[in-house]
Amino acid sequence: MFYQKEIRLKARSRGFHIITHELESQLPELHKIKTGMANFFIQHTSASLTINENVSPDVRSDMESHFNHMVPENAPYYDHTLEGSDDMPAHIKSSLFGPSLSIPITNGALNLGTWQGIYLCEHRNHGGSRKVVVTLIGE
Amino acid sequence: MFYQKEIRLKARSRGFHIITHELESQLPELHKIKTGMANFFIQHTSASLTINENVSPDVRSDMESHFNHMVPENAPYYDHTLEGSDDMPAHIKSSLFGPSLSIPITNGALNLGTWQGIYLCEHRNHGGSRKVVVTLIGE
Amino acid sequence: MFYQKEIRLKARSRGFHIITHELESQLPELHKIKTGMANFFIQHTSASLTINENVSPDVRSDMESHFNHMVPENAPYYDHTLEGSDDMPAHIKSSLFGPSLSIPITNGALNLGTWQGIYLCEHRNHGGSRKVVVTLIGE
Numbered sequence: 001m002f003y004q005k006e007i008r009l010k011a012r013s014r015g016f017h018i019i020t021h022e023l024e025s026q027l028p029e030l031h032k033i034k035t036g037m038a039n040f041f042i043q044h045t046s047a048s049l050t051i052n053e054n055v056s057p058d059v060r061s062d063m064e065s066h067f068n069h070m071v072p073e074n075a076p077y078y079d080h081t082l083e084g085s086d087d088m089p090a091h092i093k094s095s096l097f098g099p100s101l102s103i104p105i106t107n108g109a110l111n112l113g114t115w116q117g118i119y120l121c122e123h124r125n126h127g128g129s130r131k132v133v134v135t136l137i138g139e
Numbered sequence: 140m141f142y143q144k145e146i147r148l149k150a151r152s153r154g155f156h157i158i159t160h161e162l163e164s165q166l167p168e169l170h171k172i173k174t175g176m177a178n179f180f181i182q183h184t185s186a187s188l189t190i191n192e193n194v195s196p197d198v199r200s201d202m203e204s205h206f207n208h209m210v211p212e213n214a215p216y217y218d219h220t221l222e223g224s225d226d227m228p229a230h231i232k233s234s235l236f237g238p239s240l241s242i243p244i245t246n247g248a249l250n251l252g253t254w255q256g257i258y259l260c261e262h263r264n265h266g267g268s269r270k271v272v273v274t275l276i277g278e
Numbered sequence: 279m280f281y282q283k284e285i286r287l288k289a290r291s292r293g294f295h296i297i298t299h300e301l302e303s304q305l306p307e308l309h310k311i312k313t314g315m316a317n318f319f320i321q322h323t324s325a326s327l328t329i330n331e332n333v334s335p336d337v338r339s340d341m342e343s344h345f346n347h348m349v350p351e352n353a354p355y356y357d358h359t360l361e362g363s364d365d366m367p368a369h370i371k372s373s374l375f376g377p378s379l380s381i382p383i384t385n386g387a388l389n390l391g392t393w394q395g396i397y398l399c400e401h402r403n404h405g406g407s408r409k410v411v412v413t414l415i416g417e
Binding site for chain 3: 175189191192197198200201202205209235236237240243245250251252253254255276277278
């Protein structure tokens with residue numbers, strides 16, 4: 001079975017957001033797969049996807065603090081500055097996290113660990129709605 | 140062919156460890172696949188998987204040194220500190236490396252480059268045994 | 279359908295390079311797949327693959343500037359220094375970006391976003407030609 005769908009995520013503020021439920025609720029086809037893989041691919045270069053802790057909101061806000069520190073705005077060595085001070089850091093962060101997640105499917109569901117949630121990493125101040133291509137492969 | 144298995148890695152100290160053989164030795168099913176993909180997915184948010192140099196132990200210890208420098212403990216901007224000074228850095232590192240690896244299978248074996256080995260990145264001081272879901276897809 | 283091919287990229291200078299066309303032009307098999315996934319796996323530990331902005335050359339040169347700053351040569355804590363000052367930073371960068379990309383295939387083509395291109399990240403001063411194993415899965 002090969003299944004593919006484009007999902008439009010609702011717009012979110014700059015930072016890290018749990019979107020596990022928003023994705024799963026739009027993928028009833030997951031239930032038809034006993035063993036397989038799900039790939040989530042975000043079609044942008046200033047937002048990304050990652051997996052991290054799904055309980056404490058502090059983890060999400062500390063992630064934002066740390067990456068703003070590690071990838072600062074207005075670094076003296078940036079030349080790509082026309083689209084605003086949040087633009088080049090957003091490109092760098094998007095490559096640090098990466099555009100896609102490959103998650104095993106087991107018995108009709110994403111086989112995430114107990115504490116794992118899917119994060120949208122929104123690196124722009126006003127990123128708008130983001131598009132994710134989901135591909136399910138399995139039997 | 141879709142094959143899936145949960146592998147429990149033995150507990151390891153904080154740092155970077157080559158686990159290629161520990162994984163391969165538990166996957167006799169690899170030999171049945173001529174062309175395909177293997178996905179290794181770690182079900183944790185404070186340990187991760189990566190691929191790097193499989194010879195010099197210096198590479199592993201320098202990785203630990205560098206990431207402790209780049210993602211320090213006790214950063215003044217961390218709020219998530221209840222579970223110890225190694226906790227929030229472990230979450231950040233786990234997203235930098237990512238939870239999963241997708242490796243081609245060719246003629247019954249993982250098609251790694253000559254110098255590539257699979258690393259377990261153990262970011263906690265006492266992480267204990269870690270769980271990896273392996274999915275093999277191929278023919 | 280499972281298809282696999284080894285592609286040799288031409289040698290490039292240290293830095294970030296768009297290789298989308300070099301890859302696609304060697305993959306006529308893409309056209310045979312309506313729905314599926316393409317995996318690109320680089321068999322090296324001092325070069326990597328990522329996806330980022332496909333227009334402005336400034337993004338590529340700013341990426342190089344930033345990662346040279348974030349992962350410096352000659353850090354006092356490196357022990358792995360025999361192969362030159364660009365060696366250990368190259369290993370660290372290769373794990374930050376990762377060795378592989380999983381990109382959806384839709385209607386016979388890589389389903390990249392409008393602004394997305396595939397980058398070769400060459401982290402060595404003289405890396406030479408790099409080898410990428412491409413696996414296409416789909417129907």
